Amino acid sequence: MSFQYFVIGKGSIGHRHASNLNSLGARVTHYGWRTLNMDQLLCEIMACQGEAGVIIATSTNVRRQLITKCSEVGAALYIEKPIAHRTFDVQQIFDLPKTTLERSVAGFMMRYHPMVRKLLDTPVENIFRASFEIGHDVTQWRQNWSFADSYAADPDGGGVLLDLCHEIDLAYLLCGSAPLASVSSIEHPDFAGVDIATTLDFASTDGRNIRVAMDYLAPALIRRGHIIGLEQEIEYDVANANFTHVTADERVTQNLGQERNTMFLDFMSDFMALAEGRETKNPHIPRLDRVKDVCHLIAQAWEMREFKGQLKASLT
Template identity: 45%
Template structure:
């Protein structure tokens, strides 16, 4: 299958390489060099499209691909404004059942294990993720990245996988408030955010930051019958029941998640059978999560600023 990858940043290159490994015929196009006209021209000779550009320039690409009947793999987040989520949902509707949103964490073995458990007793939850953004990659500067933009940048959008996981595990969540910390050098960009969420009979929060010195990533679900404490950074997954705690063996090879997601996308795009993952992020099935992310971004309330130097 011929697949056009639009966006030649680190994630676009990863998708290109994974597509090659899976036997597809990918073509990588740099948005900065090709622009909209070049990207649209490249769509004339492809069977599917991966959209790995900055979030704020995707709508015309999605409209063009959908008009041509091309299924899409769209990097997360889908959009950061609620109105744009709805515009994309309407434009992509003809191919949404054969398209995917890039929530590759839905292929994590620990996430799949959690989703298969009985969580009906949960009354509180907390999901956290963070890492010093200046340490992410070699030869990379935050100030020169998409993340430093007031429109479409910031930690809430960058690390929104945790919001998606909350939506997967606990249906019906609504945003009740968002507290964010900014930086005087980057107006409108959140460097730490805490999103308060609630559904009938339970409440919790999702927190993310660009600041902590070492990677942390944890999901805690507290219920009346059991507690799930999953440390994704340490790969330690603890389930505590009345009989006591036990550890779950759920090994991970990180790129396997990307490969599994892309394998399912190729299957969807070609009309074949997918892996059977019940959490498959098919575009038409995860619009609720996309709406939750955009709603949270629109409700950010900046309550202060950090002083850490961010190059």
Template identity: 45%
Template structure:
């Protein structure tokens, strides 16, 4: 039996390599040569990784639902509430054996933080950014999915931090979104800052951009007992309190997160009741996150224009 990986870009190739390393045969299928009828005829497929552009995923989820194939779909699920609802309707009961690709939930700093009592936190900031022209070798932003007005832009591309905020503080809702666009890419946000709040009075922001000259991925959680500072690139968690400061390091490789989430998904394929990581993004548990991201995208208000030459 094999896993079909649809989408042969860098993420699709990473999934295929990780599946092979975990002892799961995979067949890599470029979207441009995808043949639904040919795939439907195969009797050796037990699941699908959907690593395509966001805009074409519904057709693949529909196929998985028809065949009963659990799927792993890359984030974000969709950029509108209607699209999210349609995907969940199509997936049905299969959502309990499928995953949404928020692998940052498996970052060791996030795991350590989630194990703490965060009830005294009253404010937070999450920031992620990097010059989009430096992302990958031989990769062109103007020719990519990210440059499309529907389903593209930085808010959707770097939405891990939105999901992490909600995972740590359930109940958050979008208050406002300020975005920076680009004259050459109408409707595409190059920087977005989302204001969030929850019924307990907790408030904060999530910011992402395609503009930062060096890669950054940091968070601050302000509490009445301590200030927690996270650096997900350096993999450190610093806690400042009345008695001093303590920093913990969590050495890891980025691919460790991909393999950890893949292991959990493979367990789900065989057993929907399998014990998973506490923050595992099982699709059936991720509706609030998918809706939050879609709501944020819908509420974008462009307030400026980025000066970035391509």
């Protein structure tokens, strides 16, 4: 029997995952969440006798039961980020059997981007300040898409902090753990309780001050960061593919190209290897048993949000 993959969710990311699995030669069944027959799915997974992987690309607030049930019938899991947005639900997921956690992943696909690999290959020591920014007008993300009708507009599991939480993972990956001091958010008057811009501030007793900012508003894509240590600093801009290394003596900029879908393919290929018991390629693969702390951090940040004001931006 060959391995069987099931993709749950027919939004844009679910379609991308199904297409990429097909291009990688996998056997794929694709179901929408709203029409999913859970009993049928579980029977199909059980029939695979441990040779099944489930890619969960539903909205955040409906995932936990699906994750638990698929784990109980022996599936390896690819859970889109964030795996959950409440600390209770995060802990329930990490209470799954160790064997499930070790062959499952959280969807932090930016770990497969060449910019992030370059950043990991150029560590900055003695960091005292770092910033990570991401933002883009949400109405430009997809064609024939309405913010008001999307998961993003749901106060229970929507909003920009969860949508763009990759940058929280990057800050943790590149700068290490630091206490979360504050989370300040802005909401839209028509979408109460949904953050459209959020800033996280971290401060540690060893002198590291880290800021992560994300928004649904910037007219042109922003995805950049700045990490400063005592001996060197790094500036990077994903939108322009520029990586700059700075010391007291020189400033060197490189351009790193990438076709965007390559990182999705590389990640999916690694997940398939993990699920099927083969060797993975990326040492920073976000295997579930290795990303517990950052998954808890994302949920903690969401629960800590303080709405400081409202902005009447166009979201249609």
